[in-house]
Amino acid sequence: MEQPTPLVIDTDPGIDDAVAILLALASPEVDLRLVTTVHGNVDLEQTTENALRVLHLAGRSDVPVAAGARGPLVHPLAERAGHVHGAAGLGGVELPPSPASLDPRPAVVALAELLTSSAQPVTVVAIGPLTNIALLLAVFPEAAERIGRLVVMGGSAGAGGNVTAAAEFNAWADPEAAQAVFSSTVPTVLVGLDVTLPTVLGADGVERFAAAGPLGETAGAILRQYMDHARRTYGTAGVVVHDALAVTEAVVPGTLGTVPRDVVVDTGLGVTRGQTLVDRRQPSGSATAVQVAERVDSAAAVELLVSRLESFAAARG
Ligand code: RIB
Ligand code: CA
Numbered sequence: 001m002e003q004p005t006p007l008v009i010d011t012d013p014g015i016d017d018a019v020a021i022l023l024a025l026a027s028p029e030v031d032l033r034l035v036t037t038v039h040g041n042v043d044l045e046q047t048t049e050n051a052l053r054v055l056h057l058a059g060r061s062d063v064p065v066a067a068g069a070r071g072p073l074v075h076p077l078a079e080r081a082g083h084v085h086g087a088a089g090l091g092g093v094e095l096p097p098s099p100a101s102l103d104p105r106p107a108v109v110a111l112a113e114l115l116t117s118s119a120q121p122v123t124v125v126a127i128g129p130l131t132n133i134a135l136l137l138a139v140f141p142e143a144a145e146r147i148g149r150l151v152v153m154g155g156s157a158g159a160g161g162n163v164t165a166a167a168e169f170n171a172w173a174d175p176e177a178a179q180a181v182f183s184s185t186v187p188t189v190l191v192g193l194d195v196t197l198p199t200v201l202g203a204d205g206v207e208r209f210a211a212a213g214p215l216g217e218t219a220g221a222i223l224r225q226y227m228d229h230a231r232r233t234y235g236t237a238g239v240v241v242h243d244a245l246a247v248t249e250a251v252v253p254g255t256l257g258t259v260p261r262d263v264v265v266d267t268g269l270g271v272t273r274g275q276t277l278v279d280r281r282q283p284s285g286s287a288t289a290v291q292v293a294e295r296v297d298s299a300a301a302v303e304l305l306v307s308r309l310e311s312f313a314a315a316r317g
Contacts, residue, residue: 004031005148006118007250008111010068011243012040012128013050015085015226020127020243021051022219023305025058026312027251030123034114035065036107040128040173041081042089044070047128048102050089056098057218059316065100068107069131072174075269081169084229091225093218107132112140121148125250126181127243129170130154134177137184149253150186153246154178155263155276156193157292164274168193171265172274179265182276188290190263191246192276195256195296199245200238203227205302209309216313244305249293252304257295260284 007030011017024032035055037048048067055063071077086092103110111132115122124147126133133152137144154170155178161167171178181188206227210220226239249255262279266272278292 003120004029006031006033006120006122008034008036008114008122008124009247010036010038010107010124010126010128010132011051012038012042012047013054014041014047014089014128014243015091015222016241016243017041017127018050018054018090018222019219019241020247021054022058022312023244023247023308024251025060026308029251032060032063034110035063036068036111036132037065038068038107038128038132039070040170041085043080044068046089052098052100052102053095056100057095057215061098061100064103064110066103066105066107066110069135072129072131073134073176077173084226086225091222093222095218108135108139111136112143115143115146118146122146123149123151123250125151125246127153127246129173130177130181131174134174134180137180137186144184144186147186149250150181150188151191151246151250152181152188153191153196153243155190157261157276157278157280157294159193159197161275162193164271166272167274168276171276175265175267175274178276179267182263182265182290183288185287189249189256189258190290190292191249191256192293195293196240196242196245199240199296199298199301200236201241201302201305202238205306208306209313212310212313213317215316216309219309219313241305245296245301248301248304255301256293258291258293260289261292262286262288263290263292
């Protein structure tokens with residue numbers, strides 16, 4: 001087997017972030033070298049504590065965690081997503097504290113140093129607001145150019161929004177940062193609502209890994225609030241683990257069908273703030289084109305997630 005691909009996850013845990021981190025740890029194709037945290041679903045202190053605790057839950061408190069931006073680049077956020085993820089961000093589940101200390105470096109420094117020192121191209125998966133990635137581009141452009149692939153969970157091409165009618169949460173939480181990222185030349189894959197919303201993890205899938213061992217049982221408990229929220233809000237019997245689909249694309253490149261598109265973000269202060277405007281008139285040949293995910297085999301993606309979490313939980317006993 002080839003050398004696993006070095007992986008960094010930039011994240012705002014968050015229930016689906018927690019599942020995405022577990023999926024990365026359960027996937028031999030990648031080697032999680034660093035987790036950087038960002039404000040988002042809950043505040044930075046909480047997303048950072050949650051990242052430490054999820055890694056400890058999985059027996060991987062060796063993975064360094066570096067804290068990043070505590071707010072958006074320009075305009076403060078009107079609200080977060082505690083009503084979706086729980087006030088502490090993990091569906092009301094209190095995980096044991098990690099023995100690991102936080103990496104003392106700011107996230108962008110830790111990320112720049114890893115990118116600069118890695119002999120192999122690094123895949124970065126950004127599953128929260130893009131503030132840290134935009135700061136990396138601004139402060140360490142040479143390091144940013146060394147990113148092999150940037151896989152972003154965010155935005156939507158034609159599926160509307162989830163935090164407003166127009167905007168997906170990660171893009172909405174820092175539109176200026178998203179604009180900076182989508183207008184860069186970093187090879188970027190955009191995993192938006194168009195492919196995440198159809199990819200629903202059902203109760204049967206949750207029960208499979210929940211029954212595989214204590215780690216799976218805890219992951220199932222974390223997801224329970226998400227399931228309840230989805231049932232109450234959308235009347236659905238399953239959950240959309242948006243971030244896990246982005247990690248799936250990072251772990252198995254080509255999982256999603258993508259088309260190069262020009263993407264701009266509404267950075268105004270009106271009702272469509274944070275909307276990602278994807279030019280679908282024709283594929284783009286521009287150096288700043290974003291590979292926008294437009295096709296997904298949702299059943300296959302869900303099966304990969306469930307089977308890997310099931311095996312990972314069983315192996316940890
Ligand atoms: O819109 C979904 C995204 O917003 C996910 O990353 C979820 O964790 C929230 O951050
Ligand atoms: Ca997230």
